[in-house]
Amino acid sequence: MNTLTKLVLGMMGQLRPKPVKGDTATSISLPPPEKHGGLPLMEALVKRQSSRDFAPDPLPMQLFSNLLWAAYGMNRSDGGRTSPSALNVQEIDIFVALPSGAYRYDAKGHELHLVASSDLRRITGYQDFVDEAPLDLVYVADHSRMNLVPVGQRESYASVAAGAISQNVYLFAASNGLATVIRAWIDRTVIADALGLTHDQQVLLSQTVGYPKAVP
Numbered sequence: 133m134n135t136l137t138k139l140v141l142g143m144m145g146q147l148r149p150k151p152v153k154g155d156t157a158t159s160i161s162l163p164p165p166e167k168h169g170g171l172p173l174m175e176a177l178v179k180r181q182s183s184r185d186f187a188p189d190p191l192p193m194q195l196f197s198n199l200l201w202a203a204y205g206m207n208r209s210d211g212g213r214t215s216p217s218a219l220n221v222q223e224i225d226i227f228v229a230l231p232s233g234a235y236r237y238d239a240k241g242h243e244l245h246l247v248a249s250s251d252l253r254r255i256t257g258y259q260d261f262v263d264e265a266p267l268d269l270v271y272v273a274d275h276s277r278m279n280l281v282p283v284g285q286r287e288s289y290a291s292v293a294a295g296a297i298s299q300n301v302y303l304f305a306a307s308n309g310l311a312t313v314i315r316a317w318i319d320r321t322v323i324a325d326a327l328g329l330t331h332d333q334q335v336l337l338s339q340t341v342g343y344p345k346a347v348p
């Protein structure tokens with residue numbers, strides 16, 4: 133669906149998810165992440181960039197598992213994560229829009245839990261590439277976990293936390309030959325409705341990930 137159509141449908145309150153094709157699992161167990169390999173950090177930084185041309189091919193399960201762990205997985209026995217949060221409140225949840233449904237990433241179990249059995253990819257942003265790329269991540273702040281943070285700081289701290297996750301994804305993508313772009317041009321209300329979020333949960337940003345489209 134092109135951007136103009138999305139904008140018009142959005143204004144009419146008619147921008148809707150697509151039905152899924154095939155089966156939708158209620159949870160997806162991810163294989164243990166591979167925590168070695170990849171490019172040296174400085175070489176990944178050289179390659180880091182935003183890309184907006186995606187092939188539709190799904191990521192192999194192991195690569196998908198590694199991606200989510202790199203983004204926001206648990207990297208310490210005390211429950212610490214691969215990205216920081218103020219007072220370690222870990223207020224961000226990652227939702228993943230896949231062709232088979234939308235899922236919340238559970239870092240402790242390193243698994244995905246179904247939250248919507250529709251294909252939400254096209255509603256994760258106004259840009260057309262989000263529809264066909266194999267996955268769109270949505271970063272959501274849960275304000276109910278931020279009681280220790282002063283109210284006036286909550287949104288900015290959560291945005292910083294989401295930005296740190298986003299950069300992990302950028303570096304993972306650079307290291308693994310994937311394309312990615314962080315996106316703020318999204319309809320937060322439509323996404324929140326589709327994900328069934330509560331009033332405590334705030335959609336911050338979305339990020340598309342996939343293989344780069346082959347140049348003809």
Ligand SMILES: Cc1cc2nc3c(=O)[nH]c(=O)nc-3n(C[C@H](O)[C@H](O)[C@H](O)COP(=O)(O)O)c2cc1C
Pocket residue numbers: 180181182183184259313314315316317318
């Ligand atoms: C907060 C934020 C919001 C962004 N929103 C969008 C967006 O909605 N759509 C998009 O295509 N790129 C978006 N970008 C990506 C920027 O356009 C991109 O980072 C910038 O052009 C620099 O390019 P580079 O990432 O390749 O260095 C966003 C970046 C940031 C940090």
